[in-house]
Amino acid sequence: MNSENIYDALTDISDKFIIEAQEHKLGKSRKAIIQWCAIAASLMFVIGIGSYIWTNNGSLPVPGGNTGGGGRVDGNTTFMSYAGPVFPLSVLSDSNGISASRNISFDFSGFGESRTNENNLLLNHSDVLITDGYTLNNDTNDDKVLQIIYPFASDFSDLHRLHPVITADGKKLEAELIAGSYTGGFTDIEGLEADRVNLASINSWEDYISLLADGSYLRNALGDWVMFDQTVTVYEFTNVRGDHEKLAAPTLAAEFNLDYERTTVLTFNFNGAEYDYENGYMRRSFFVPKEDSPEYNRSYYMIVVGDDITSLNIQGYENGGCHEGEEVEHTFADVTRYEAVFGDILALMFDDFMEQYNRGRAGEPDYSDSLLSDEMLYRASTELLRTYGVMSDNAAWRYRTGELADIFSETIVMDRVFYLTVEIDIPARESVVINIEMIKPGSFDFYGSGSENVGIYGYDMLTKLGSNLLFTETTAGISGIERINIVKQNFGFDLENGVLNVILDIEEPHYYLEVRGASLDE
Numbered sequence: 001m002n003s004e005n006i007y008d009a010l011t012d013i014s015d016k017f018i019i020e021a022q023e024h025k026l027g028k029s030r031k032a033i034i035q036w037c038a039i040a041a042s043l044m045f046v047i048g049i050g051s052y053i054w055t056n057n058g059s060l061p062v063p064g065g066n067t068g069g070g071g072r073v074d075g076n077t078t079f080m081s082y083a084g085p086v087f088p089l090s091v092l093s094d095s096n097g098i099s100a101s102r103n104i105s106f107d108f109s110g111f112g113e114s115r116t117n118e119n120n121l122l123l124n125h126s127d128v129l130i131t132d133g134y135t136l137n138n139d140t141n142d143d144k145v146l147q148i149i150y151p152f153a154s155d156f157s158d159l160h161r162l163h164p165v166i167t168a169d170g171k172k173l174e175a176e177l178i179a180g181s182y183t184g185g186f187t188d189i190e191g192l193e194a195d196r197v198n199l200a201s202i203n204s205w206e207d208y209i210s211l212l213a214d215g216s217y218l219r220n221a222l223g224d225w226v227m228f229d230q231t232v233t234v235y236e237f238t239n240v241r242g243d244h245e246k247l248a249a250p251t252l253a254a255e256f257n258l259d260y261e262r263t264t265v266l267t268f269n270f271n272g273a274e275y276d277y278e279n280g281y282m283r284r285s286f287f288v289p290k291e292d293s294p295e296y297n298r299s300y301y302m303i304v305v306g307d308d309i310t311s312l313n314i315q316g317y318e319n320g321g322c323h324e325g326e327e328v329e330h331t332f333a334d335v336t337r338y339e340a341v342f343g344d345i346l347a348l349m350f351d352d353f354m355e356q357y358n359r360g361r362a363g364e365p366d367y368s369d370s371l372l373s374d375e376m377l378y379r380a381s382t383e384l385l386r387t388y389g390v391m392s393d394n395a396a397w398r399y400r401t402g403e404l405a406d407i408f409s410e411t412i413v414m415d416r417v418f419y420l421t422v423e424i425d426i427p428a429r430e431s432v433v434i435n436i437e438m439i440k441p442g443s444f445d446f447y448g449s450g451s452e453n454v455g456i457y458g459y460d461m462l463t464k465l466g467s468n469l470l471f472t473e474t475t476a477g478i479s480g481i482e483r484i485n486i487v488k489q490n491f492g493f494d495l496e497n498g499v500l501n502v503i504l505d506i507e508e509p510h511y512y513l514e515v516r517g518a519s520l521d522e
Contacts, residue, residue: 075490076460076512077453079443082203084153084415085460085510086440089134090467092147092421097140101473103133104461108480112517117439121161126442126457128480132164134434136469138426149421150175150436151212151466153183156380156412159372164438168424175420177371179380180221181387182414183211186396196388196396201415205460205510212417212466221419225379226386228342233308235337237300242288242316242331249319250331253285254302256309263309264390266402268301268349272320273401282309285322288331294359298352300333303345303404305391343382346404350378353408371420381411442515456487460512463504474504476511484515 086104107129115123123129138144154162156179166173186196202208211217235254242250251272257280258265265282267273272285284302289295316331317323354374385391390402399406426432442457463474481495491511492502504511 076488076510077443077445077456077458077514078204079453079458080203080445080449080451082201082443083441083458084202084417085205085208085462086130086132086438087151087153087208087417087462088464088467088471089132089434089436089469090149090151091469092149093145095146095468095470097138097142098144098146098426098469099137099139099472100469101135101137101475102471103475103477105131105133105477105479106459106513107131108478108483108515111480111483111515112519121439123439124441126444127439128442128459130438130440130459132436132438134436135431136424136426136434137431138428141428143428144426146424146426147421148424148434149218149419151218151417151419152438153208153415153417155415156372156377159418161439162441163371163418164420164436166420166422167435167437169433173422173424175371175422177376178221178419178421179376180217180417180419181380181383183208183217183416184414186388186398194397194400197398199398199410199414205462208417208462209465209509215466217417218419218466221417225382228346228382228386228391230305230342231339232342232345233304233337234340234345235302235304235312235335237302237333237335240288240298240300240333243328244288244290247318247328247331250288250328251285251317251320251322252288252331252333253283253315253317253322254335255281255283255311255313255315257311258282258304258309259307262307264305264402265309266303266305266390266404268303268352268404269295269298270300270302270401270403272322273403274322283322285317285320287320288316294356301345301349303342305342346382346385347378349404350374350381350408353405357409357412377411380416381408384411384414456514456516458512458514460510463506463509463511465509471506474506475501476504477501478513483518485518486513487516488512488514 088102089100091098109129110123111128112125114125117123117129136146148166150164150166152162152164163177166175184199184201187198187200188195189197202211237252237254240252242252244250253272259280260277265284267284270284270286272283274281274283274285276282286300289298312335314333314335316328318326318328351374354377385399385404385407388396389399389407424432424434440459442459444457445451445453447454461476464471476491476493478491478493478495478500481500486493486495489512490508491504491513493499493513
């Protein structure tokens with residue numbers, strides 16, 4: 001990471017008033033339900049995006065179609081795992097008088113093998129190298145300064161590999177990175193009385209049209225960061241100890257009463273929860289680490305938003321079941337209570353999480369990138385908490401416990417659209433050649449799924465979604481063809497007859513290419 005510690009950067013929690021939490025036994029019956037950055041744009045700037053997003057290319061209708069694995073949309077396969085399309089370049093500033101030609105090339109050299117590129121970045125067996133090239137022409141008599149913006153699909157964990165590199169006339173440009181929100185949704189599980197249990201990623205290009213066409217996704221990404229600024233009550237557990245000689249999994253639990261209508265409880269480093277809404281009871285618990293564990297001497301937190309909890313009792317148990325009759329002694333912690341600004345304590349939790357996360361990845365390639373900042377990850381985490389977590393009006397079931405580690409970890413792997421933005425100058429009556437190079441994974445169906453498309457990988461592009469550029473020509477090329485056989489496409493490549501470069505129809509919104517490794521068809 002290239003940023004300072006988030007907690008230190010945002011605040012220094014001061015004026016703690018420390019009150020030792022008093023223990024009280026609870027006599028109520030219980031019903032067990034154990035389950036388990038900131039870019040800111042001016043208002044005028046943001047509002048202006050949607051007003052001209054289709055000015056030159058016209059409105060693109062949102063078509064219907066299948067969304068299940070193995071289905072067909074406009075002839076292409078709807079894969080179980082969709083890597084997303086290659087999007088077109090656009091301009092945030094006025095594009096009047098600017099025309100563009102585009103050439104996209106697919107390089108399948110090394111396809112079917114894990115390898116590294118010239119920047120020592122890992123390419124998996126289905127990854128291809130794509131160069132999305134543009135010639136931007138200034139057809140006016142005035143010099144132009146353009147704020148170009150380039151969208152791409154990825155997640156934070158793979159950003160170091162998949163973020164494009166932009167060059168202008170052969171010189172690398174230092175672009176700014178903007179992260180959009182989670183692009184997918186959620187699915188339910190039949191028979192489970194809960195909604196939005198599992199993640200459901202976007203699985204077709206049509207879904208991206210629905211997501212991006214009206215410009216609201218980009219406006220939100222460019223918008224101000226809404227902070228959590230209310231005062232909350234924090235219970236911090238330190239000096240956690242347990243008898244590991246006698247117990248396989250000593251567990252410490254915090255039991256308390258609350259008004260579920262007026263109080264929200266979040267935790268950090270906890271892993272168990274029990275709720276009794278009828279009697280206003282909750283229990284939160286965590287395993288006690290061993291002395292030789294990296295977690296030893298870590299802190300555990302409960303954050304209370306709204307009215308404070310009452311009748312707090314700290315109790316040790318033999319294991320995570322926390323069953324009556326399995327209470328133990330010699331499992332304890334020091335508990336301090338204090339008040340803090342919610343956003344400040346969240347930043348502290350986030351820093352702790354990132355230390356744990358990076359420690360767990362020791363020996364693996366560093367996922368961080370010079371474009372990525374801790375502030376960006378933190379912003380995305382608070383956005384998830386506010387949108388789908390317990391701080392939303394209708395939290396998704398998968399986040400119902402309020403465990404912040406779940407929010408932080410999921411933020412890293414969630415699919416989203418990122419944007420690279422950079423300013424370029426185009427003199428009057430001159431042109432600039434923009435090349436955008438990237439690693440692009442293939443879309444696929446899972447092995448063992450029984451799908452007839454296993455072993456086939458898909459790559460696709462959108463010709464004008466979200467772009468306000470006037471394209472005069474769009475072409476495509478392909479290389480490394482000895483590694484592949486084309487199964488399906490609408491580009492018009494003909495490998496047998498040497499047709500490796502084609503002119504595309506600008507009015508065709510979507511082009512796709514599906515291939516299989518050549519060795520598999522021999």
